[in-house]
Amino acid sequence: MRKVDICAAIGLLGFVALMAFVIIPNESADGVWYGLSPYFYPMVMLTGIAVSSVGLLVQAVTRPSVYKDQPKVPLSMAEFGFFLIASAIIFVSTLVLHWFGTWAGGFVMIAGLMLFMGELSPLRIIAVAVPTLVINYAIVTWGLHIPLP
């Protein structure tokens, strides 16, 4: 965790610099109103992030004892692998939902995740996915009167 904190602090300082010198000047209007520019609020928050990141960096470098009870690797490769595959399934099924609609996207999402989590029975997958989609469609379309994709 200590190394992670050092990397996070440095990364955050980089993010602050990028925001302060590149993104905010390009993405905000110029000018001063009542003595304050539109930059003011985000700059105050970025200052807060920068100061806290320096604090985190100093703590990680100078006080290793703080980390003695924390896991050295908060995210193992196996966990990260599971995260990546699950994220890919969610992202792809969201694209399917966007392009082909809720029924197709919803089914791909629920079935894909169930398969990934170890459910191999097609009957059980259908028994979970179809009622979920039907109930959801009924509530949103007829109950809330909001059209789904």
Next chain:
Amino acid sequence: MYAQILQATTNVLTFNVLAYITLGLFIGYIVGVLPGLSRATAIALLIPITYKLPPLAGISFLIGVSKGGNTGSALTAILINVPGEPQSVVTALDGYPLTLQGKAQKALKLALIASVLGDFIATLVLVALAQPLAVLAVGMGPVELTAVLIFAITFIAAVSGHSFYKGLIAGFLGLLLAAPRLDMETGQPRLTFGFADLSDGVPLLAVAIGTLALSEMLVQIDKGWRGSYLHKGAQLKAGTPENSRLSREEFLTCLPTILRSTFVGIGIGSIPGMGASLSSFLAYAWTKRRDKDPESFGKGRLEGVAAAESADNASVPAGLIPMFAIGLPSSASAALLMGAFMLNGLTPGPFLFRDDAVLVYSIFAGMILASGIMLIMGMVGQNLFARLISVSEVILVPIIIFLCVIGAYLEGSGMFSVYLMLVFAFLGYFMKKYDFSFITFLIGFILGPIAELSLRQAMIITDGKISSLTNHPIAILFLVLAALSIWSFASMRTLQERTGAAPEEP
């Protein structure tokens, strides 16, 4: 005021509102029982459903979910030693041994009564305190409000997670996330990157559902490499009639514990960031210390269950005191409720009592009624709810992820919100893994627009001079409290380094 209370009571005693409160409690109960689904997650997922509802029905529904979730989480703690919510860890200490002794029904009944009593008394305290505190808070100007917000973020950062600095970073990131929108002075887009959907700010539900619900589901999925997702079933075997029934004597023995722990829950729960976990731990520790036989705790003492459950449930209404009085959410659930208010065009805080007093009193009346409905629901359905414990995560997680996508879609920005929600889910996942407090992040995000407005006004009023603060003693008080919270963090950190203990997320 009496006319308003009468009007509020009439508003609540309608079929629609009562039905939504009951539905909220029912869903909350199920959420509390289901593994891996927290009440904050459920509130984030259910906010879209309240869009089309009148504010009273919608808010009462969500408060019902919150109350039901807290009560339901005791079931898993007592029956299978798996706490539905972090604060139910304490309930399991004595609840599960009682189950092993064949006294599960007795423990469940006591947990329910302690929960309902704690919740009911705390709701009465909320009703009694929120309005007078709001009257005091009306006198606060932008300078004082800015100081209160600085104190709140500092304090929540100090008490959540392992690292104060990470808590602060999360809080500032949340506050920064409120910056993309049309600038409030110039009306020009600021940090919107050309997306018209960001003109009103980053969609609340995309952030809330992403960081709370979907990221939690991703955490549940990545546990899979360790083995099965399946949970063990509940051991709700009927004991002897004597072991199943909660006698009058047993209840009366536990009553002082319930009352004492309720006030611990109210005291701790009303402090932003402290959370229900700490209140149930403190109430349990106090009860154990006062008892003549402290060694018997952890081996199946009814007082242990009573202390944990009453303190835990009292902290939910108590957590709403700062929200109603000064517009400050004290936990993730309160922050989401505040978001739900905002989506209905209402801003919780002192002016809500002035502008919409009947609505506030109606919500309070609904909360009091919810306590009674919760008791009946628990008495009738506890055994039925217990059957849900064995539902597999293989079924739950995919359904919840699908509901996350639909929930984000319903906010109004369509698929833009969904993709944004995915981004925040990935961010939330890494925040959870690397111990950045996502609760502080969310509270910061919800408070962002208020923080910007009050900070700008404070700068104009004081002309940017720190010396002008001498005219604002309340602001100085809160800034001193903020400094004290930093100091207390440093002391706590030193203590933790010595003892090895670690705080929990509120």
